Amino acid sequence: MINFAKQKNPMPEQEANVRNHNFQEVALGYSPEAAVREAMRCLKCRKHPCMDGCPVMVRIPEFIEKVAQGEFEEAYQIIRKTSSLPAICGRVCPQETQCEGRCVQATKGEPVAIGRLERFVADWHGANYGDEEILPAKSNGHKVAVVGAGPAGLACAGDMVNKGYEVTVYESLHKTGGVLVYGIPQFRLPKEIVAAEIAQLEAKGVRFVTDALIGKAITVDELMSQEGFESVFIGTGAGLPAFMNIPGENLLEVCSANEYLTRINLMKAYLEEYDTPIMRAERIAVVGGGNVAMDAARCAKRMGAKEVSIIYRRSAEEIPARAEEIHHAVEEGIIFRYLTNPVAIKGTPEGHVTGIECVEMELGEPDASGRRRPVEKRIHGLS
Amino acid sequence: MKRFEILKKRKLNNNITWLVISAPLVARKAKPGQFIILRTDEFGERIPLTMAGHDEKAGTIDLIYAAVGRTTMLMDRMEEGDCFADIVGPLGKPTHMEGLKKVCVVGGGTGNALAYPIATGMHRHGIKVDMICGFKNKELVILEEEFRKGTDHLYMVTDDGSYGEKAFTTDKLKQLISEGHVYDEIVAVGPPIMMKLVCQLAKEHGIACVASLTAYMIDGTGMCGGCRAIIGGENKFVCVDGPEFDGTLVDWDELIRRNAYYAQQEAHDRAHVCRLTGGVRYHD
Numbered sequence: 001m002i003n004f005a006k007q008k009n010p011m012p013e014q015e016a017n018v019r020n021h022n023f024q025e026v027a028l029g030y031s032p033e034a035a036v037r038e039a040m041r042c043l044k045c046r047k048h049p050c051m052d053g054c055p056v057m058v059r060i061p062e063f064i065e066k067v068a069q070g071e072f073e074e075a076y077q078i079i080r081k082t083s084s085l086p087a088i089c090g091r092v093c094p095q096e097t098q099c100e101g102r103c104v105q106a107t108k109g110e111p112v113a114i115g116r117l118e119r120f121v122a123d124w125h126g127a128n129y130g131d132e133e134i135l136p137a138k139s140n141g142h143k144v145a146v147v148g149a150g151p152a153g154l155a156c157a158g159d160m161v162n163k164g165y166e167v168t169v170y171e172s173l174h175k176t177g178g179v180l181v182y183g184i185p186q187f188r189l190p191k192e193i194v195a196a197e198i199a200q201l202e203a204k205g206v207r208f209v210t211d212a213l214i215g216k217a218i219t220v221d222e223l224m225s226q227e228g229f230e231s232v233f234i235g236t237g238a239g240l241p242a243f244m245n246i247p248g249e250n251l252l253e254v255c256s257a258n259e260y261l262t263r264i265n266l267m268k269a270y271l272e273e274y275d276t277p278i279m280r281a282e283r284i285a286v287v288g289g290g291n292v293a294m295d296a297a298r299c300a301k302r303m304g305a306k307e308v309s310i311i312y313r314r315s316a317e318e319i320p321a322r323a324e325e326i327h328h329a330v331e332e333g334i335i336f337r338y339l340t341n342p343v344a345i346k347g348t349p350e351g352h353v354t355g356i357e358c359v360e361m362e363l364g365e366p367d368a369s370g371r372r373r374p375v376e377k378r379i380h381g382l383s
Numbered sequence: 384m385k386r387f388e389i390l391k392k393r394k395l396n397n398n399i400t401w402l403v404i405s406a407p408l409v410a411r412k413a414k415p416g417q418f419i420i421l422r423t424d425e426f427g428e429r430i431p432l433t434m435a436g437h438d439e440k441a442g443t444i445d446l447i448y449a450a451v452g453r454t455t456m457l458m459d460r461m462e463e464g465d466c467f468a469d470i471v472g473p474l475g476k477p478t479h480m481e482g483l484k485k486v487c488v489v490g491g492g493t494g495n496a497l498a499y500p501i502a503t504g505m506h507r508h509g510i511k512v513d514m515i516c517g518f519k520n521k522e523l524v525i526l527e528e529e530f531r532k533g534t535d536h537l538y539m540v541t542d543d544g545s546y547g548e549k550a551f552t553t554d555k556l557k558q559l560i561s562e563g564h565v566y567d568e569i570v571a572v573g574p575p576i577m578m579k580l581v582c583q584l585a586k587e588h589g590i591a592c593v594a595s596l597t598a599y600m601i602d603g604t605g606m607c608g609g610c611r612a613i614i615g616g617e618n619k620f621v622c623v624d625g626p627e628f629d630g631t632l633v634d635w636d637e638l639i640r641r642n643a644y645y646a647q648q649e650a651h652d653r654a655h656v657c658r659l660t661g662g663v664r665y666h667d
């Protein structure tokens with residue numbers, strides 16, 4: 001049976017003006033009924049274009065068919081065959097440019113809500129089979145090391161352990177998860193979900209060593225020559241924050257999103273019982289238009305800022321963040337200033353920020369990335 | 384030996400404590416001038432501390448810290464047998480020693496704790512080391528025996544003359560230079576204002592000057608940018624590019640400002656420091 005609705009089944013969410021004051025998850029997930037209804041929108045396309053958009057080739061129409069039949073655990077097992085982190089991917093993958101972006105339903109209306117269905121299936125499994133005993137995989141006698149416990153390292157560890165390798169993951173921070181724990185906030189990806197995925201890997205036999213900075217404490221050469229690893233996967237992430245090199249960047253209330261988000265998400269500055277200090281201000285500007293900027297802006301709002309603005313130099317068409325994050329940010333009262341580019345941050349002689357000076361931009365010819373290049377229009381102040 | 388266990392705890396003065404901690408992974412590679420980042424427990428901050436020493440065979444590192452705020456006051460309440468939640472390192476670049484023949488190391492106050500591994504490390508490396516230790520008064524003097532044994536010459540000065548000579552470290556340095564001591568390099572470790580003055584003096588005499596900077600840190604691996612300082616007009620990350628820099632290039636006023644940023648929030652935190660033993664916090 002096919003459901004001919006043109007729109008996705010909506011997913012229940014916390015009210016915008018309630019959730020912008022707390023760190024609990026924004027989207028609440030489908031009920032089994034809503035999931036079945038949504039799954040029935042899938043046309044089971046022979047050529048399954050959705051799968052071509054998925055970097056790990058999840059067998060999308062197959063798992064969705066199981067959902068439509070109410071066989072949620074079977075659906076989970078199908079996803080699990082090719083994806084190590086379904087509960088996470090269902091929440092944070094940019095579906096609109098991957099699977100859902102290719103879905104044939106999108107030509108006449110909204111695509112099938114593949115991400116929401118993936119999330120539903122993973123959460124359903126967690127709730128019903130989460131405490132099932134997992135047996136360690138049988139060893140094939142080969143040792144491999146993974147450097148970095150972010151999504152790349154975790155996915156690699158998962159695939160390797162399933163194949164029988166003895167996997168050790170080294171992580172320099174005190175917690176495993178990489179950006180999933182230090183960058184992406186609790187309200188978008190609850191840390192309990194990340195912890196549960198990692199616990200599954202541990203149960204299968206993956207060994208995690210935190211507080212281990214590879215390159216300094218142990219070199220990659222030593223991993224191979226002294227620690228007996230036959231192969232090393234390096235998944236250390238993007239790393240360094242880029243500053244803009246404009247005047248005023250070292251004023252006291254200026255920090256990178258990495259620092260701000262790490263203090264809040266990894267170091268839990270939003271919880272009273274943690275010692276982590278955090279910058280608090282009434283009016284906050286966030287420069288940039290990616291997921292990182294959305295997360296920083298939405299955290300700032302939740303930390304009590306009255307007015308939070310996103311400053312982005314191109315227009316709404318080009319903004320790179322996930323569509324859902326932008327939609328949520330707007331609902332939560334974040335102000336978007338498009339075609340605006342900062343040129344200097346202003347401050348007092350004592351070093352406190354008083355404002356940010358921006359230029360108005362307009363879009364010119366497309367650049368190498370195919371996006372229209374922003375060019376300066378005229379100077380105006382924004383304080 | 385448990386992971387990150389305090390094996391020995393010794394008070395050097397009212398405020399400063401020496402810890403020996405089990406951390407084999409860190410001890411293996413530690414070099415003078417490098418530091419670690421630790422967390423007391425799940426609720427604690429990550430704070431950087433210089434390694435005052437290490438023993439590769441025993442798998443231990445030494446830390447000397449001053450109780451100045453919440454975390455270090457919590458550490459005062461941990462006992463031998465208690466464990467830190469986390470210690471990661473070695474971080475930062477080791478002290479540069481190649482090609483040096485004679486140096487003067489200038490330590491001020493708590494900075495002497497950070498100067499200790501640098502001065503004695505250089506001495507072990509075969510460099511002649513004159514050490515100037517400056518303190519406010521006699522009560523605050525630390526590590527005198529250790530410096531006397533581990534360097535070529537120790538000059539002890541206090542601001543009020545209650546111990547050693549009555550002088551500021553900069554006065555003593557000026558005197559040594561004018562008496563004809565020739566140094567390839569001067570190393571300054573102490574309050575930023577002292578480091579700023581020592582570096583000015585070195586510059587006037589055309590002597591290379593290295594300063595060990597302290598900055599707020601989180602990850603210590605170059606990921607957050609919170610530790611940035613302006614060096615020669617450019618932003619550098621103290622955790623990976625430092626902590627030692629050419630002192631004549633440091634923007635000291637900016638560094639002093641940034642280091643004071645969280646002072647207010649933290650003064651509030653200091654008002655209620657809980658007890659922390661056996662990895663458990665007790666709110667009293």
Ligand SMILES: Cc1cc2nc3c(=O)[nH]c(=O)nc-3n(C[C@H](O)[C@H](O)[C@H](O)COP(=O)(O)OP(=O)(O)OC[C@H]3O[C@@H](n4cnc5c(N)ncnc54)[C@H](O)[C@@H]3O)c2cc1C
Nearest residue numbers: 092148150151152171172178179183213214236237291292
């Ligand atoms: C705030 C934020 C929000 C984002 N939101 C989204 C989103 O919604 N959707 C999306 O698809 N993508 C998003 N991204 C991008 C996505 O998170 C990254 O592409 C992804 O995390 C990269 O994974 P990784 O495992 O390669 O690196 P990371 O997640 O960065 O993990 C690398 C890990 O390696 C560790 N490490 C580094 N050096 C060493 C070393 N020498 N020794 C040991 N360990 C080391 C690090 O501590 C870290 O834990 C976001 C990124 C950020 C910062």
Ligand SMILES: Cc1cc2nc3c(=O)[nH]c(=O)nc-3n(C[C@H](O)[C@H](O)[C@H](O)COP(=O)(O)OP(=O)(O)OC[C@H]3O[C@@H](n4cnc5c(N)ncnc54)[C@H](O)[C@@H]3O)c2cc1C
Nearest residue numbers: 430431432433448449451452453454455597598599642649
């Ligand atoms: C590379 C490096 C090595 C260090 N080595 C040592 C060491 O060997 N022994 C030692 O006692 N201290 C050392 N420090 C300083 C130490 O990190 C701080 O004293 C500590 O973070 C204070 O934490 P707290 O929570 O106890 O105090 P807080 O409550 O955080 O701060 C108390 C006071 O100290 C100041 N302060 C906080 N952090 C720093 C900092 N990073 N640098 C300068 N001032 C700060 C604050 O402005 C405040 O006035 C080092 C710092 C760095 C960056």
Ligand code: SF4
Nearest residue numbers: 042043045050103104
């Ligand atoms: S493209 Fe859309 S409708 Fe077709 S199989 Fe994939 S999810 Fe179903």
Ligand code: FES
Nearest residue numbers: 603605607608622
């Ligand atoms: S401490 Fe984060 S970059 Fe230096």
